[in-house]
Amino acid sequence: MVWVNALVxxxxxxxxxxxxxxxxxxLFGVMRVVNLAHGDFAVLAAYVALAxxxxxxxxVLWTALVVAPLFALVGYLVQRFIVQRSLAVSPLxxxxxxxxLSIVIQNALLQLLSANSQSLPSGVLASxxxxxxxxxxxxxxxxxxxxxxxxxxxxxxxxxSHTALGRQVRAASDDQEVxxxxxxxxxxxxxxxxxxxxxxxxxxxxAFGMYSSFxxxxxxxxxxxxxxxxxxxxxGSLWGTLVxxxxxxxxxxxxxxxxxxxxxxxxxxxxxxxxxxxxxGLIPARFS
Amino acid sequence: xxxxxxxxxxxxxxxxTMASGETxxxxxxxxxxxxxxxxxxxxxxxxxxxxxRFEDRDITRLAAYERxxxxxxxxxxxxRLFPSLTLEENLRIGATRGRPGSxxxxxxxxxxxxxxxxxxxxxxxxSGGEQQAVAIARALMSNPRILxxxxxxxxxxxxxxxxxxxxxxxxxxxxxxxxLVEQDVTQALRVSDRAHCLLEGRITLSGRPEELTPAEVxxxxxxxxxxxxxxxx
Numbered sequence: 241m242v243w244v245n246a247l248v249x250x251x252x253x254x255x256x257x258x259x260x261x262x263x264x265x266x267l268f269g270v271m272r273v274v275n276l277a278h279g280d281f282a283v284l285a286a287y288v289a290l291a292x293x294x295x296x297x298x299x300v301l302w303t304a305l306v307v308a309p310l311f312a313l314v315g316y317l318v319q320r321f322i323v324q325r326s327l328a329v330s331p332l333x334x335x336x337x338x339x340x341l342s343i344v345i346q347n348a349l350l351q352l353l354s355a356n357s358q359s360l361p362s363g364v365l366a367s368x369x370x371x372x373x374x375x376x377x378x379x380x381x382x383x384x385x386x387x388x389x390x391x392x393x394x395x396x397x398x399x400x401s402h403t404a405l406g407r408q409v410r411a412a413s414d415d416q417e418v419x420x421x422x423x424x425x426x427x428x429x430x431x432x433x434x435x436x437x438x439x440x441x442x443x444x445x446x447a448f449g450m451y452s453s454f455x456x457x458x459x460x461x462x463x464x465x466x467x468x469x470x471x472x473x474x475x476g477s478l479w480g481t482l483v484x485x486x487x488x489x490x491x492x493x494x495x496x497x498x499x500x501x502x503x504x505x506x507x508x509x510x511x512x513x514x515x516x517x518x519x520x521g522l523i524p525a526r527f528s
Numbered sequence: 529x530x531x532x533x534x535x536x537x538x539x540x541x542x543x544x545t546m547a548s549g550e551t552x553x554x555x556x557x558x559x560x561x562x563x564x565x566x567x568x569x570x571x572x573x574x575x576x577x578x579x580x581r582f583e584d585r586d587i588t589r590l591a592a593y594e595r596x597x598x599x600x601x602x603x604x605x606x607x608r609l610f611p612s613l614t615l616e617e618n619l620r621i622g623a624t625r626g627r628p629g630s631x632x633x634x635x636x637x638x639x640x641x642x643x644x645x646x647x648x649x650x651x652x653x654x655s656g657g658e659q660q661a662v663a664i665a666r667a668l669m670s671n672p673r674i675l676x677x678x679x680x681x682x683x684x685x686x687x688x689x690x691x692x693x694x695x696x697x698x699x700x701x702x703x704x705x706x707x708l709v710e711q712d713v714t715q716a717l718r719v720s721d722r723a724h725c726l727l728e729g730r731i732t733l734s735g736r737p738e739e740l741t742p743a744e745v746x747x748x749x750x751x752x753x754x755x756x757x758x759x760x761x
Contacts, residue, residue, distance in 0.1 A: 404624070410612050410617075411613060414611055417604075420593050421570050423626065424625075
């Protein structure tokens with residue numbers, strides 16, 4: 241029963257990782273941009289949620305409804321005015337630019353809000369759980385986050401596959417120049433993709449903030465988990481990212497079951513094993 | 529207009545005017561600047577000097593996707609269909625910023641029943657000729673007024689090229705203006721009202737196809753003799 245519990249907790253934790261990683265996966269899949277500031281934007285989203293809770297007295301889940309659109313706007317602007325310019329130079333430049341953004345965000349947060357760690361007050365959500373029996377209990381928060389992750393990824397996939405704008409995103413991803421000559425405003429479309437990615441980062445940031453405490457320097461450590469989920473699942477595949485997140489979550493929780501200190505390491509080992517044995521990831525596919 | 533590629537001057541003082549409904553062929557050897565000319569008109573390069581005008585409107589600074597809305601559409605060299613889109617999606621994307629007009633999915637399917645049959649498949653399994661047909665249909669979906677055709681014959685078998693050029697006139701509604709770039713001189717001259725020969729970025733020969741002698745074309749094409757540049761050069 242202990243193992244069943246670990247299995248369930250692992251899958252649910254995987255939802256958080258998948259939600260966090262899908263923005264990274266989308267940006268890479270569409271524009272070949274590896275956003276090194278991904279984790280820092282998630283931390284920033286948590287701080288913004290904290291400010292909204294303090295300022296507007298909103299319950300924590302409602303903050304997501306404010307933070308996600310706000311970050312969508314930020315994502316669009318960051319893409320159009322910062323990343324797009326570096327994209328025109330070379331893929332390596334985008335790495336440098338997003339690395340720079342990461343440092344700017346960390347230091348700005350440190351300057352303005354100190355290095356103290358914070359957490360989002362989530363009340364009954366964080367502590368409440370569904371008792372299945374004596375040894376298996378399922379936390380409300382982790383179920384909510386898991387459901388949100390699946391809904392977000394399914395919606396994203398539907399958007400890409402079945403809408404006119406999604407079609408433009410895929411066309412622009414295939415061949416920017418030709419997309420331009422058939423009437424696609426590639427920069428705008430890339431901006432939209434970034435907006436969606438940032439909205440998901442914001443959701444993940446709020447979720448992370450309810451799971452555990454965060455501080456201005458927490459971004460890069462989290463980025464590693466997103467990277468691992470994306471690579472385990474397969475680069476540029478959203479379904480893969482969902483699977484990758486779940487595999488990572490399972491590895492960490494089952495590893496921790498063996499030895500409390502072994503959890504994160506188990507995740508890294510699974511990641512390395514996938515890289516060595518199946519470098520393309522478990523579900524290597526394009527957005528289609 | 530003049531267009532530069534870094535240090536290289538790809539086109540020098542090109543002066544080209546097209547009347548509505550006319551088919552103009554631009555012939556010339558590899559590297560003569562033909563594709564650069566088309567890409568500049570489509571909006572993928574900007575000229576360092578000179579202007580591009582469309583119906584008294586200066587469109588020199590307009591982005592490629594904005595020119596589609598005016599009716600200027602490029603069929604790129606090498607087809608370049610979108611590999612992660614299905615056949616139908618490849619056609620639909622052509623109508624993204626298109627003008628209203630007689631071209632629609634239904635009309636394309638009518639004309640090419642084999643596209644309708646395979647509309648949910650990706651384009652990677654199509655033959656070169658089929659890909660070229662889809663690329664042209666994709667451009668037509670926007671109901672263009674000026675169609676820029678870049679090397680339709682590239683990499684295709686002679687029989688396929690012949691068929692393609694036979695279908696071409698029936699595809700092009702009355703009033704559509706066509707600028708086609710081609711290495712296959714015979715095909716280009718066969719379908720065009722007017723032809724220009726491009727050599728090292730300059731127009732070296734211009735005229736109606738029936739007035740040009742093979743010797744003149746050959747000379748202009750290979751740059752054997754510098755003459756006849758008066759037409760439009």
